[in-house]
Amino acid sequence: MTVELASKVTGSHLGRDAYVYVRQSTLTQVREHTESLERQYELAARAQALGWAPRQVVVVDDDLGRSGADSSAREGFKHLVADVGLGKVGIIFGIEVSRLARNNADWYQLLDLCALTDTLIADGDGLYHPADFNDRLVLGLKGTMSEAELHLIRHRLTAGLRHKAAKGELRQGLAVGFVHDCDGRIVLDPDESVREAIATVFQRFDELGTARQVMLSLRGDNLQIPRRPTGSTRVCWAEATYPAVHDFLTNPVYAGAFVFGRTRTDKRLDTNGRIVTRTRLLPRDEWEVLICDHHPGYVDWSRWERIQDQLRANWRAPRGHGGGPVREGTALLQGRIRCGRCGRMMQVGYSGPKGVCPRYVCARSKQLYGTDRACQSLGGRKLEARVLEEVFAVLEPASLAATARALEQADTAHRQRLAVFELAVERARYTAQRALRQFDAVEPENRLVARTLEAALEIALAAQRQAEADLTAQRLRRPTRLSDEETAWLARAGADVRAIFNAPTTTWRERKQLLRAVISEVVVTVRAADRQADLTIVWQGGASTAVVLEMNKTGLHSRATDEDTVALVTRLAARYNDATIAAILGKQRRRTATGLRFTKTKVRDLRVSRGIPAFEPTAVTPTHDHDQVVTIAAAEQLLHVSRATLYRWLADGFITGEQLTPGGPWHIRITDQLRHHIVAEVPDGWVSLEQAAKTLGVARQTVLHKVQRGELQAVHVNQGRRKGLRINLKQPSPGLFETP
Template identity: 50%
Template sequence: MTEPGKITPSHRARLAVVYIRQSTSAQVESNRESTARQYQLQTFAAELGWPAAQIRVIDQDLGLSGSGLNTRSGFAELAAEVALGHVGIVLALEVSRLARNNADWYRLLDLCGTTDTLIGDADGLYHPGLFNDRLVLGLKGTMSEAELHVLRARLNGGIRNKAARGELRRGLPIGLVWGEADGEVRFHPDAAVTGAIRAVFERFAEMGSARRVWLWFRSEALPFPTQANGCCDIQWGTPSYTKIHQVLTNPVYAGAYVYGKTCQERYIDEHGEVRKRLKRLPRADWSVVLHDHHRGFIDWATFEANQVRLAANTRPIRHDGGGALREGAALLQGLALCGHCGRKLVVAYSGRNAAPSYACPGDNLANGRGEACLRVGGQRLHQAVAAAVLAAVQPAALQAALDAAEAGDSAAQAARVQWQHQLEQARYQAQLAQRRYQNVDPDNRLVARGLEAAWESALHAVQAAEQQLQRAEQQHPQALCAAERDALLDLAEDLDAVWSAPSTSDRDRKELLRALLEEVLVTHDKDAHAVHVTLRWNGGLISDLSIALPRTRAATVRTDEDTVALIRRLAAYYPDAVIAGVLNRQQRTTATGLPFTINRVGSLRTHWGIPCFVPPAQPVSGEPLTIRDAAAVLGVAPSTLHRQLNDGLIAGEQVTPGAPWRIVITAALRAHFAGEAPEGFVPIVEAMRRLGVSRQTVLQRVKRGELEAIHVSQGNRKGLRIKVSEPTPDLFDDRKTARG
């Protein structure tokens, strides 16, 4: 196997490729001796008889694993050169450098055996085309793959064993740091950082929505701490919704040590390559969950309740209740269910005031069409449910008022505390910048100039923090005074006034309903013309309500008879679109006060049995034509007919004011539109000059029949021509002659 006689002149006529690889970047940096030994294989290739010009080193795969899950450009280049027959021998320190998976390894062996390429390592030379050599190479490849599995199993076993004791040090979320003892986790020493994290949980307990917590941070202009990894300094910036959501869903903040939340799985991509990706596991599949491992910002029970609340805030499954609170006026959004089929009622807003209503999305097939189980207005429903809820909480009204006051003070105090922490941090940074500037040599202006700029920037940050703290104190008073508390307690005795107050938002009302009610079943009794409501309270109690629906008065709503008669006359000549335009120009409306459209005109025609307009295939002789059709017959533009109709030069008719004009084609009308101007007809400008009158006077004489006019449609000067016998003498010219 190791005899040099395996090398032939044919092998030396081709390349000697030295393949160099290390599994990780850390090995490249730390195990430099191994890398140097691999590069020394160039000397071994020269000793075997290859000239230096034919020795090629492939080291593009330094820092890449040979497990087959990474794309190795160097190994792909090596396989391509072997397949093309350009390589005589492949040298590696050991065969595990070439591949640690059988797929790549046996592919390379097949190519080398086919192209008569040798493989060499520290143990000897092998020819994959020979059975004994291929057997040894196959065993070495299998041992390399098994060795990788054993090494990985040993490492993972040690990691899991340490994680099971809660001592494996992984990256901690912002606000927590590792202590000196094994597995010890402490709060961050910076009170501003821990205060920001506590504010997230406190505001979520009050608001119940991650988005509302994020909006609260934005409205208060509070910064939020971030940290790229455990070694970097804390950076403060505008919080994002993702950061707030990550804080609320991270179990480490609840004092738990967890490991194995993710796993790596293999898959085949669209190119047929084996890849690996990170997959998040459900909580039941986490490898290690150690409760009460360290002090947390909240306890585990609160964390579980927060997860349930966050899950309920997401878009609910079809026909299920829940969902985050919205700003709409539908107070039973997410609570109302259909009493007939159990589906969640959907909310719709209609009318000028956007009044809410509830409808069941399940349609039952009846009478050949879909009919909704339930559709009911929300106004009376809201009043009845609100009255029942206020009556239930009346005994606890005073305590609720005090809790509301304390909650308001708590939110304002949290914002002030955060800005006080920011101010303290800014002042510390300013003092630190000042000490650095004072300790530098004044003559070293390059360093002093930079430290002076840093000190000035820190002073600006202090000024901004002071202004923000002052603004927060002005917007949120420190606490309610005695008079304000007395007024609040007096107001609490009348919950109806508080419920109906403009300062109470629909979201606040929904919060109260969600806190007390689990679901509201609505059933429509058409026979009794009423709605039966079943309130299922949190805790299991059930209340029944009956709400009488308003009975609509039987009022006959009909369109004016004049409008119907006009539509009947217009339908004989025009389509619905033209009729709608005529009616709107006359400022006519429907019976309900709406403007006319094509559909509304069509509905009226259908109701009154008025036939639709059908244009004739051929124009009827002697019947009036539209402007467009008449213009085509006379050989002029439609705008010309419109202009002469407005001037009164030709005759036309309208079915009603605002309707399109219609013209009867007569011999006189055809004679009026001549191809060329006859003798004695001059343009209107010339007629004005000869007659000594204005254009309007000339047109008036034409309409009275005192002057004859035609329209010329050919030649360079098209337009109206007036017949003037001879020029009228100018009286002013005679006076000038006499004076002369």
Template identity: 35%
Template sequence: MKESLKVQPHHLERGAYLYIRQSSMRQVIENVESAKRQYALRGRAIALGWRDEQIVVIDSDQGESGASAAWREGFQRLVSDVGMGHAGIVMGLEVSRLARNNADWQRLLEICALADTLILDEDGIYDPSTFNDRLLLGLKGTMSEAELHVIKARLRGGILNKVRRGEYHCVLPTGLIYGQSGNVTLDPDSQVRETIDHFFDTFSRVGSACQTVKAFRREGLLFPSRLRNSETTVFRPLTASTAIRVLNNPRYAGAYAYGRRRYRRAIDGKKTLQRREHDDWLACIPDAHPGYITWEQFQENLKILKTNGRGYELARASPPREGTALLQGRAVCGRCGKHFRIRYAARRGRLDAWYVCDRAHGYRGEPNCQSIAGPPIDNAIGMLIAEQMTPAAVELTLEIRREIEARHEEADRLRCRAIERAHIEADLAQRRFMLVDPNNRLVADTLEGEWNEKLRVLAKAREDRERAREQDQLVLDEAVRERLIAMTVDFSKLWADPDTPDRERKRLLAHIIEDVTLVKMPAEGTTRIHVRFKGGKIQTLTTMSPKSSAQQVKTPSGIVELVDKLLDRHIYAEIAELLNQQGYRPGGSARRGRRDARFTALLVAYLVHRYGLRSRYDRLRDRGMLTKREAAARLNIHETTLARWAEHGLVTRHAYNAHYCLYEVPASNVPRKQCSRWNRLVDRAAALKTAMAPKPSTVAEGGVV
């Protein structure tokens, strides 16, 4: 009776909200009594004065945990309606049905107090706006949250106790199963086992998850994958994510591991995954069951993956890539001590590699430390490797041949397993078709189609195997054998062979050289290469730095000096012809790929102007040569006469370009006996000029006389 006094008329004018929830679908199906008790609260609301149509039942959160309200849409609707003043009372069987989280519970109490909404549970009615009722409801919420923690702690404690003994059954990765006795064993399917073995062997050989995926694709192999919540195993193309997941799973090393990840709830209710360090795993028991690799090999694989994913801040030997830079991951800057980055530039139809140390520029805006062209460095290192490897060429040849043959045999064995699996599935499809009633065409046609499909898969597997065997045999019998023979005779020939992949060169380099320190000497135009071998020996090489683009197109100084000498006696066109006859070529012609480029008069004129050479005109003027007008005035003859005299050799002229000349006139102090003919010509010309001159006229008065 006292409780009914809390229900006021303004409460009855609003709705009565009944919230129903159970934590899991299993409880919804099996714990039916709890559901009945929650739905029975409708009678309490009617007894308090609410009409049946005023009762709003919210049961959309069935099978949801009460640990948080982020993913419970029904609870969010309840809070929203209470805040808008639609609810006069909120009913729940107990506090734990409404919320197991104290923050969500206190938020609901605050909103109910502001909206003057009552709360009802199995024990009674409460008014959150009063201190005593709110204190009691707060204690109930705290106890509900503590109860959830105690339940989880008990369950978690039992699981962790089994985990420490290695007896808790976790989901096993593909290739491992639980036997009849509950122990972990290898998958009985031989194709699955051999494929996983081949996967780890390939990774040990190539040293990269991505390269392992590429190797499987080249060999036409598929990787096993177990369907979720099923024991069915299918074969799919290998992906990089699958490869990394397999390499990081300690179960393949025969170790029992638990608690490698930590799951947390975010604000929006979603789970966030956080990886634990190896020391923080809840359990790690090596050699707990059979595995595909040893624990030491698993640790080594993790180190390789960590090295591959790490930047150049520390020294590292990354797996070989397809680029032409031979010192990938091994070139160290001789100034700052950091590793060089590799940059490629497409120039003149080829891809040039550059070793660039630009971290100071990227981080602090400072100039690049060093930028060194790759081809001269790589050529010097290649010659050094060829010299070091020549004594052990025969032994290396045999080892490489055994590795290639074993690789091909392993791939062929896996293809045979795929054929066996396809053959078994085809036989099963055939038996199912034979057992069906022939008159039942609806079923018989479907089974016949499945049988035909399995036969096509079997035929394709056989064709793929034959094709792969032919390719492997071709590679081994022709190309590989020839290279191996060449290696035994001359290793440098094989190293310089364009068909040798750059990745293989880098793999060989990794077994010999630890790192290479490069120091560029701009003043000397050289680069010093300090090579540190695996055994600790250090050897220093020096290479010429390649010329810049401007230096490559620059005309050699010897040609400029020769042009300067030829200007004393020849014009531009004659100089160009002489240079071409002597085999000289313009600067930069080889860089542009123009081997047939020739000098021209215009190009010689450009060189004279570009290098500030004294022109032929100035040289002739310094020697006392006169222009045509000056020489004619000196000889007191017409310019046309001067040209005719020059044609007959009476006057010497010197050309300073293709159309104009300067004239050489004898000095006036030359003895007459040394130039008698010249003086007679001068006297005759003066007499003719006098005779042809008009006579003076006499002017008289009245006219001309």
């Protein structure tokens, strides 16, 4: 130790601890680069040589196996920096600057803290004081070189990796269904059951059109799919899940393509200042390497691209756009109707007694911009019937050929479908036989092992029985073959696509898939004045057909409304507006002829169709006549009593009220006697209802009954804090609210 180095160490430094920071970048280096690790631990002896006692030497090795690129994942470095800031550290030992930090942000933060707290830094070349200009300059250069070294290392590794990937020779982790042969080439898995299970996923997607339906179909048939955990070479079998099915359908390796650079890692700071790393998929045109026909695949590249287009079309469409997968609803043109006025895709709604009658509405402008009403709307049944007429006319020439091909392919498709079940049975039998051999090989006295193997055998036998039952069920679904005579008759008679479309066995999803295969979209423009709609059917391929749809006249459904409801609306229209009438009919659970709830518009249509005049409101000012019938609102003004009190009196029978029909507004009869029993102040000697019940020794309801019968005199106070009913217990007299 030179005198110059020793002169930098003062008593202040020796009074604090010496920290030895030990780090290796990877666990492989920890296991294999033992000489470097020993050199770092030997720095503790150097600290003792400079004057620190053994108990003062703190070895920080929490970051073994962690990269020095940043400090977010290095708890040992964070602890070291914290202790430096608290003034606990006299010197920091590291074999070289790169062990402490590989980026200048962390390195200069440490240097600044060391300069402020008079902390020394020592490496294999010497001892430095960050507060000294020359030492700080040397440490800064070393930090910059360490950061540049990391960049060079990464550049060399990445450049070699990318160069190898560009030739398609980079060996990556293989997806399940592929293995490397003895020459290192990628080939299909030799296990036939694995290949057939993966092929089944693609076959069923062609039939069903969505990844979710494929997953449900596989689960419904108790078919498992192969999976390979990351880093493992063994294939395990598990129930189908949506992520697994989606991975089969979207991974280009199953199309025989070699792909490199499909993802990009983005970094950002969260609200706590921590670095958050996110990996995202890149668009296909941004992939670094794409080599088609690199190895055998389960589908060709063109078919894989069609699958990606279908999956994108199945995404939930943004507002104002069409698309999305076919759903279970009865709207045949869901996602295919475009508004001819604003250009947005029209939404689907359902109505009717059972909620199965579709209606297409363009309400985006109302939802997004607050316009007064929807752009346009029309019923779905008549629109769909008109479009179907054009579709069947287009399909008729091709229907015979399509049916003949379908019959030819039915048996082939069934045999392909059975293959995966047959292989599943074969795999289950092998697993059961293997479990049986293991059970037979164990010594009978070793019950600890025998019980475990016996349980595994029972599970394997149960799986075999289930697989055999599934195979039997699938064999029973074999399509019926047509005889030569039946095939000849079909060639002469042709096929009825309309009958197939309307058959009870055809699901709504299948009907929609057929229409989507033919129709791109239907542009609708409603002419309200003529009660007509102009339709432009855009076929797949770009051709279009223009047709005119005759719409129903307004109010036609109202003519079928029952006469009892019509008579009630006639009586109510003399006193109430359409909104009030709709509310009354709703309380009575009355419905229109089509089973819908009455609304203000539907009441108006009914009146117009039946010639019922509308209610004409007049300004009515409550008067103080001796006897009059007024609304609840007018009674509030005349009697200065709250609406809740009036409704309570009506329910208790204290006052007389009238309703034109059940559920209609109440009207109250105002008399002089009623006015005299509503006062502003409490008369002397009159008590509350609770006090009267307590004095008489009866229930409150009994006191109220006595008031109704006239056995007790009562008034209602409508002002001040003492509002409410007051009872006179001195002498009986006619009761409150008694009808004269």
